[in-house]
Amino acid sequence: MRSFFYHIGRYSLLMKRVFSRPERWRVFLRNTVREVENVGISSIVIVLIISLFIGAACAIQMNNVLQYSFIPKYLIGFGTREILLLEFSSTIVSLILAGKVGSNIASELGTMRVTEQVDALDMMGVNSASYLILPKITAFIFFVPVLMVFSIAIGLVGGYIASFMIKGLSTADYLQGITMLFRPFFVAYSVIKSVVFAFIIASVSAYHGYYTSGGALEVGKSSTRAVVNSSIIVLLFNLILTKLLL
Amino acid sequence: MIEVKNVFKDFSGNKVLDNICAEFEPGKTNLTIGQSGSGKTVLLKCIAGLHQVSSGDILYDGRSFVRMNEKQRKEIRKEMGMVFQGGALFDSNTVEENVMFPLEMFTDMTYEERRERANFCLKRVNIVNANNKYPSEISGGMQKRVAIARAIALNPKYLYCDEPNSGLDPVTSILIDNLIKEITQEYNITTIVNTHDMNSVMEIGDKIIFIYKGQKRWQGTSAEIFDTGVKELDDFVFASARMKQLRDLNRR
Ligand SMILES: Nc1ncnc2c1ncn2[C@@H]1O[C@H](COP(=O)(O)OP(=O)(O)OP(=O)(O)O)[C@@H](O)[C@H]1O
Ligand SMILES: [Mg+2]
Numbered sequence: 001m002r003s004f005f006y007h008i009g010r011y012s013l014l015m016k017r018v019f020s021r022p023e024r025w026r027v028f029l030r031n032t033v034r035e036v037e038n039v040g041i042s043s044i045v046i047v048l049i050i051s052l053f054i055g056a057a058c059a060i061q062m063n064n065v066l067q068y069s070f071i072p073k074y075l076i077g078f079g080t081r082e083i084l085l086l087e088f089s090s091t092i093v094s095l096i097l098a099g100k101v102g103s104n105i106a107s108e109l110g111t112m113r114v115t116e117q118v119d120a121l122d123m124m125g126v127n128s129a130s131y132l133i134l135p136k137i138t139a140f141i142f143f144v145p146v147l148m149v150f151s152i153a154i155g156l157v158g159g160y161i162a163s164f165m166i167k168g169l170s171t172a173d174y175l176q177g178i179t180m181l182f183r184p185f186f187v188a189y190s191v192i193k194s195v196v197f198a199f200i201i202a203s204v205s206a207y208h209g210y211y212t213s214g215g216a217l218e219v220g221k222s223s224t225r226a227v228v229n230s231s232i233i234v235l236l237f238n239l240i241l242t243k244l245l246l
Numbered sequence: 247m248i249e250v251k252n253v254f255k256d257f258s259g260n261k262v263l264d265n266i267c268a269e270f271e272p273g274k275t276n277l278t279i280g281q282s283g284s285g286k287t288v289l290l291k292c293i294a295g296l297h298q299v300s301s302g303d304i305l306y307d308g309r310s311f312v313r314m315n316e317k318q319r320k321e322i323r324k325e326m327g328m329v330f331q332g333g334a335l336f337d338s339n340t341v342e343e344n345v346m347f348p349l350e351m352f353t354d355m356t357y358e359e360r361r362e363r364a365n366f367c368l369k370r371v372n373i374v375n376a377n378n379k380y381p382s383e384i385s386g387g388m389q390k391r392v393a394i395a396r397a398i399a400l401n402p403k404y405l406y407c408d409e410p411n412s413g414l415d416p417v418t419s420i421l422i423d424n425l426i427k428e429i430t431q432e433y434n435i436t437t438i439v440n441t442h443d444m445n446s447v448m449e450i451g452d453k454i455i456f457i458y459k460g461q462k463r464w465q466g467t468s469a470e471i472f473d474t475g476v477k478e479l480d481d482f483v484f485a486s487a488r489m490k491q492l493r494d495l496n497r498r
Contacts, residue, residue, distance in 0.1 A: 024350065116331070119296050120336075
């Protein structure tokens with residue numbers, strides 16, 4: 001319990017240092033662009049592949065469940081869309097990113113810490129927390145919603161492809177399903193969730209990486225801790241946000 | 247001039263520095279020597295403000311670095327250059343970008359001016375044709391030299407080198423040592439070098455401080471080091487049996 005409060009305290013202090021005015025805006029912007037590539041662009045492929053398959057699987061499973069009922073088939077399209085929009089593309093994609101990007105951030109910062117690169121920055125009088133972490137958080141917060149929109153779109157395409165394979169579900173039914181009863185607020189809800197999750201993943205992983213001490217072994221440990229803790233916190237906040245927003 | 251006054255440092259109860267007092271003058275290469283684990287790095291990091299001292303004071307030209315606020319400290323930090331034990335070059339930047347980094351953060355030079363200055367510093371440490379390589383693509387000795395180039399980019403008043411030649415061959419070591427000494431004299435820098443290399447001690451040591459288990463046991467010049475009467479220092483200087491034999495032959 002004491003260690004819980006210790007981490008909360010140290011995390012808050014770190015965030016206070018992270019959110020201070022960048023030394024040089026030009027450098028900050030350049031680093032942010034670099035991070036968009038590092039944490040964002042490189043995640044597109046994995047997100048697209050997973051979304052395509054999950055979208056297809058959703059449609060197929062739903063068809064299996066509804067096969068012998070009188071529920072109209074277009075609800076398969078509807079259900080697939082709702083799953084993608086409400087949970088999969090925000091929460092599950094965030095969990096996947098926690099694994100990929102979280103470990104990347106933590107191990108990069110951890111390595112910089114144990115090889116004294118962080119000390120070198122502090123030594124020069126650069127605010128190392130802000131210099132290293134702020135571009136990552138910024139880039140990730142801006143890019144995750146983009147990834148989420150991609151994920152929804154490709155997931156729906158996955159369901160569409162599956163609809164060719166499903167007996168009894170016509171493509172027209174599927175398309176009718178994914179356009180019916182559309183509530184724009186669900187998109188906003190998803191975007192809000194993904195922004196919050198992006199912040200959690202980037203900042204929690206950065207926290208674990210930044211406070212690594214020791215050597216290569218500890219870098220590995222920090223990276224594991226980053227993934228585990230940011231995943232748990234994402235799931236916790238998923239519940240909180242769902243309760244608050246819906 | 248840097249004065250270290252009664253500095254103690256412990257890490258959660260584990261005492262590492264025990265009442266260290268020392269003075270470091272400009273234009274001189276000051277050496278801190280001692281066995282591995284004696285506390286050299288910790289002392290240097292205390293002086294540079296990377297570790298907080300547990301008690302005691304560190305004065306920069308009479309002003310207490312320990313009691314300064316963050317803003318004043320930052321001003322002094324801009325006048326420091328440090329070469330870390332492992333080089334600590336930024337992996338994601340090229341050699342040239344590494345040297346340009348402090349210039350970009352703290353000066354209003356244009357890109358061309360920064361590049362020119364970086365190239366001047368790199369030439370100073372004999373690095374040519376490696377500007378666009380990444381730290382992982384150059385040898386350890388080159389990394390150390392690039393680290394020196396980065397440390398002197400802003401014309402520092404204080405230069406700290408933590409074992410600048412550990413892991414290097416004797417010839418390269420002496421080159422780096424002499425480079426540090428030259429720069430120190432040329433720009434009247436207050437230089438502190440941590441080392442456990444006796445070659446460096448003999449080659450560049452203007453003033454030497456010997457640390458043993460966190461305590462300062464001796465200080466003096468390289469000429470005096472062979473006859474100090476301090477047992478731990480003798481063991482350090484004449485570590486090998488052969489050296490001891492030579493010493494005893496000499497004394498007879
Ligand atoms: N951040 C730290 N936390 C806890 N203990 C530390 C820390 N840094 C150093 N120490 C301890 O302080 C002691 C002195 O370490 P230091 O790195 O100063 O030795 P050194 O003289 O530089 O040795 P070397 O020549 O091997 O570099 C060691 O016993 C080490 O365990
Ligand atoms: Mg050391």
